[in-house]
Amino acid sequence: MSQRTLPTVYDPKSVEARIYEVWEQGGHFAPREGARGTFSIVMPPPNVTGVLHLGHALDTTLQDIATRFRRMQGYAALWIPGTDHAGIATQARVEQALREEEGKSRYDLGREAFVERVWAWKNQYGGTITSQIRALGASCDWSRERFTMDPGLSRAVREVFVRLYEEGLIYRGNRIINWCPRCRTALSDIEVEHVEEQGVLYHVRYPLEDGSGDLVIATTRPETMFADVAVAVHPDDPRYTAFVGKTIRLPLSHRSIPVIADAYVERDFGTGCLKITPAHDANDFEVGQRHGLPALVCLDQDGRLTDLAGPFAGLPREEARNRVVEALREQGYLVREEALDHAVGHCERCGTVVEPYLSEQWFVKMEPLAKDALARARAGELRFLPERFMKVFEQWLTNVRDWCISRQLWWGHRIPAWYCASCGQISVSRDDLDHCLHCGSADIQQDEDVLDTWFSSALWPFSTMGWPESTSDLARFYPTTLLVTGYDILFFWVARMVFMGVHFTGQMPFESVLLHGLLRDAKGQKMSKSKGNGIDPLDVIDRYGADALRFMLASNTVPGNDLRFTMEKVEGARNFLNKLWNAARFVLMNVEEGWTPEPLQVQALDLADRFILHRLGDTIRRVTSALEVYDVGEAARAVYEFTWDEFCDWYIEFAKINLYGDREDKKRQTQSVLLTVLSRVLMLLHPYIPFVTEEIWQALPNTTGMLIDAAWPEAEDLPQDERAVAQMRVAMDVIRAVRNVRSELQIPPKTSVPIVIACDSEGVRDVVEQVREMISRFCNAERVDIGAGIEPPKQAAVQVVTGAKIYIPLVGLIDMDAERERLKKEAGRLQAEVERLEKKLANENFVHRAPQEVVEQERAKLADYKAKLLAVEARRASLEA
Template sequence: MKMNMNDIPKTYVPGEVEERIYKFWMEKDYFHAEIDRNKEPFTIVMPPPNITGHLHMGHALDNTLQDILIRFRRMQGYCALWVPGTDHASIATEVKIVEKLAEEGLTKEQLGREKFLERAWAWKKQYGGRIVEQLKRLGCSCDWKRERFTMDENLSKAVIEVFVRLYEKGLIYRGERIINWCPCCLTTISDAEVEYEEKEGKLWYIRYPVKGENEYLTVATTRPETMLGDTAVAVHPEDERYKRFIGKTVILPLVNREIPVIADEYVEKEFGTGVVKITPAHDPNDFEVGRRHNLPVIDVMNDNATMNENAGIYNGLDRYEARKRIVADLEKLGLLAEVKPHKHNVGTCYRCHTVIEPKVSKQWFVKMKPLAEPAIEAVKSRKIKFVPERFSKIYFNWMENIQDWCISRQLWWGHRIPAWYCKDCDHMQVARTAPEKCEKCGSTNLVQDEDVLDTWFSSALWPFSTLGWPEKTEDLEFFYPTNVLVTGYDIIFFWVARMIFSGLEHMGDVPFRYVLIHGLVRDALGRKMSKSLGNGVDPIEVIENYGTDALRYALTIGTSPGNDMRFSEEKLEASRNFANKIWNAFRFVMMNFDREVNFDNVKKENFALPDRWILSRVNTVTREVTENLEKFELGIGLQKIYEFIWEEFCDWYIELVKPRLFDREAKGRLEALYVLNEVLKNSMKLLHPFMPFITEEIYQHLYTEDESIMISSWPAYREELNDPDAEARMSTIMEAIRSIRNIKAEMKVPVNKRPKAILVMEDREMEAIFREEESTFIRLAGVSAFEICSDKSHVPHDAVSSVIKGVEIYIPLDELLDFEKEMERLLKEKENLEKELDRVKGKLSNESFVSKAPQKVVDAEREKLEKYSELYDKVLERIQFIKSKMQ
């Protein structure tokens, strides 16, 4: 035993334990994974949180699930590595620094690129580690010695190497395409950084005059300001209404430019008027139509979303002011057919919430088709498995329809694109290091591309760049591919897919074997947590109020892969109650240990039925929970552990062995102590991945040779402990005890009243079970004695009964009740119910109350009336029954 009973606090206080234990783990270096060729590797790479971030519930769930898996595999004997790290988060970080500069009256342009980057690195040093410290408070057992940052020297080297290789293969190019443009951040943003908000808008129906005819083609648009850049109108080739117009031209209103009428299957005949304006510079679908039909591309907006010189008289106006003017001018000309309300999704920048502008721009792109094909095959062939599998459909849908990826960003913080331009001959060259001179003309007048790479470009390399690639490191050879990626379903496209094709392209193997998808953490009402609703929960506040284990329990219990989970105060309370239950059980066990206990003297033949039962049960639960964790059914596994510890170990086994513990001369006392220690020890091991702190604290007090539960062996299922006979016997006894307890509770029998029970059974083996466990049954069922009969001839006709498998249980009514006291109690209950009924009826008969009170309040009173009426009828029925017995 590692500690005196006097040293064990009466209550478990997480705040006094967690920091001490985490420091102990860190000092012992338990999280570090040394390469061991005798062990099988198990690797997880942490989805790197932004250095701008603070721990939110999504992070807490994601990292709790990862920690459960890594602790489980570490205990199983794997060489378990969990690589932590953070992402430089180009846009988010740059916005923070720009805001800080603005407070000083500076812009980044005034500061200059070099000084700005100095500020950025200083900001990273000051704030970048905040979320790491919060992850430690969550109990994350990461290998902090291998902590990585996406702009570390080696990871930056990996980014440049990938860019150059893809460029040399012709898979990276610079060209004009439609991108998402943020007019506020003044940069392209990825699809992942676009948040869609449902907004009330309008559909403007605009008449385009057909040249040379007294007819119009009417189009519907949600953005009239872009019509200035129209270069065609399109109809479906099979739309009979418009076939005769194909090949003709219309006059673009306000601009008076002739544009063709084209036929394209992209047009939906049923939507709007069946005629679509084509604006290649400002719509991704229109851009593709324009390419198919060789249409000109006319950009009518500046980067800040004001109209440019191509917009004619609207030049210089903000896009929304231009919209108002254009609509007014169309109305004056009689070309505005109608305006309808229209609710639609509008893309906004995730950082500043400005409405993004689809815009043609000269950017760097990755050709995706050649990279997507092997990535699709890897999932189809099940080299990578999604859990749950249904998410592979989302993956396939995106990958099979993938577009080229815009990887350049108009920012300074990030990996600068390794391309240099010659100012003398305009030649461009891509290189791993800055060239000394132009490879074409020999000029030294070179300038590097101003843009940086999309953050996702570097994080796509995360599973192998963190292990040392492009160097052939031992870590890379041993730990790659990783085993499982744990992430939310919202970044399947943007991150998961990119890691898959990057791993296949640069490592020749998949980056992970499994993708475990979890849902969102919602509030108790099922709503998404958000600032606007004010329903967000700070995990650190939860930890300070309830403890880390409580938070981890609340996040895991009831979860299933791929599904959203509801977080509530009730779950936290349940977790705290569970921790208190475990702690009280542990203290009870410790109080009954002698100073020195020699378990070498334990004799298995002295194991009583309860001992064999609980050992068999913990063995079965071990097998089931192990299978659950291997299938990523973490919520189910935790539920089984909870039910076993609370119900079977605490509520049953401890009660069953108390007589042996309290009698120091009792036969089998040593065996009872051994079983208590063994079951508690293995229960804590099963629970440890989920609730690491309380399990460590308890484990270090128990009889064990391990200095920490973290480095102990995961419990193994042992066939010799499987005892179905003991489980069946004990189950019968327990069910009979429950039945009698239920009868007493329903009859409101005082706790200290111990009636006699009659058990009717024909099976002699069943009878033997009850005879052997007679004292246990009498004590826990709360009866004075019991007799066993083979038929009901000795059973009084008014006995209260209950039936379990193979046994009929009877308790004579006069054994249960003192009729006079019961009548007294019933009459008092009748009186109270009459008062309540009068009060409720009075309220509901009051017209003022019924008409003026909120409907919920009125409905509640009606429900009370119904409930009290039912109770009253039952009390009257019971009174008549007791009267008949007293006569």
């Protein structure tokens, strides 16, 4: 490929879409024959209704880095993309459009016509998020894109449902579920968002039937008292032992209920007496089951009180609470009210407060499935990154509850169960039925409900590869190698994939699970639209490009830890891209078109050449080692430090000596080193910033093919020279120290300065002597004096580096009197700041009442001012010597 010139400024808008189209159209994302075996990964399917958010951007970036790295290593890398049908969200979107555009509800259309309307909506708008994921640079194999309601995946869902039913692991029964009165459907735990709210703990007097006294219960939901069936106390609570077995008259009602003893009651919460309402609380339901208590329902599916509430029947729950509290107060039952901050579950889709609700639904028996999955995980078949999440995984599977899988929706996988009006039996089948499998009657009706979206996504790792068919993809790429997802869905999705994979394929669905943290704003708060602190990643891409966003996310990632997002960090990543671009332009401007790099002659390399090649080898090993365990943040930081500091800021400056010198052999040698380092840096960075690295790669002389297909760089052919690194470190330390003095004292770069280096150690002195010329050139030194036992010059700036002291005599360079006065004023200002902050931090009211992050910021400021004051005082002392 011929060399071409890079523009002065890198413009991601002119590069990213063009390069991505070349990659996708050229089939570069499809798995090839891999000399090192296979690497496979499935994309956590985003909602088909969704748009790209920062969580998707992080998740996708981490997956893409892993896939591109393994592809370059020589693995046959398969990354399967896809989307989730998102039952509640998609149905709500289409229902809203129906209301706004036609003034109709889904019931006006009927089920069949409504589902057709949803499919039409999905076909028209459902690809939004996948096009946005493309904009991020995801190198997934779009030819294998899946949708959870594709025919193949739908078949897998039916197969799993029927098998579990036949095995007695799916059943229909009455249990407590999460219910949204507005969406009028059961919800999974992950579809419930718990929000801290200020509530009220009502202390209510329940009188004993025999008139001997009363018990006081504490509740946040007095409107559910009409469904109370008992009052429970702890069996070991001496306050209430005598009351167990007695009966209580339920306030505002005509019923009597027993006092029971159960260890579930927390003696230290509220009054130690607990109202038991089995139909409206999951824990109360368990208590009721243990004691054989009835389950009465006092709230209907719309969140209104039932006839059980007598005069309050028909009231919506919010109004009912106020009216019930008012009645309790008037009749003398309300003892007191106590403010209480507590977490309240809300429907993730519509924001409505969720009701714990007793309902007949379909459930999966979790204990047998969890037991098998846990045994396999403990046997070492599953690895969590970080490892600490294994304990969390074990705890959840050990205490798991049965899973409600039915949803009262029309959009989704309809439950394959038919009810017979003739014999009353249920027929479950892989195929649609027109008659009862028990009595043959044609008078059957399919269940109206659909399956929980998480049911189909639990099969994702193997259903996307064609299961239950024995496909070539399933044989070649399953189990998958890696799953990347947020730690917040460890229970809801990861665990379900694990037990489904173990049960139906006999294997773990993936070898490793990389759990990343959540994205938060600069103050550490969770991002949300309601808080106004959310950031649209598409806006970031439009402003800075996908590579800048990707590198910011990846380089700030620590496995399992939350990540704070700031636009300043993105700007820093953009600056790094510009640094790389300018370095590439420098290299290309100093290499003639058509020039062929010459093999490196190790014995002829300069000190700077040996240093940079050694450090390149170290960086390749460090990056590779980190990426092998998917520590993408550590790998990013390693290549960033090498590229910015050692290659761009140091070696390129050293390279100019030979490039602009009069020795042709030295020039050719330096050109070869520059291209060697640049090309391998591009390889190391490609998984992180694929667009800009591919664009630069195409401009390099004599490169063939595309960077996405290039082999991962090796370090074995690079010379290793620890001595050269040590010598260069000395030279760099000295140069940096002198430049710092120049900057602080505002000595013009063109003004030459005398440098005196005192080295008492002969070894250090020998090293400094070898880099004397380099120091002189890059410090614009008038002269460089090196020796042992040197008398410190008077009125000189001093800098200390390892093994040496550097003196720069200042007489004649600056106005000494003016500098002394300036330092005196600066010392006074800094001392005032130190005293102000010390006084502030000594104030206990401030330390204990101010937000912790504010206190820490003030402490950091104090430490910074103290350090600056010490430096100024040292400089003043040097001028008085």
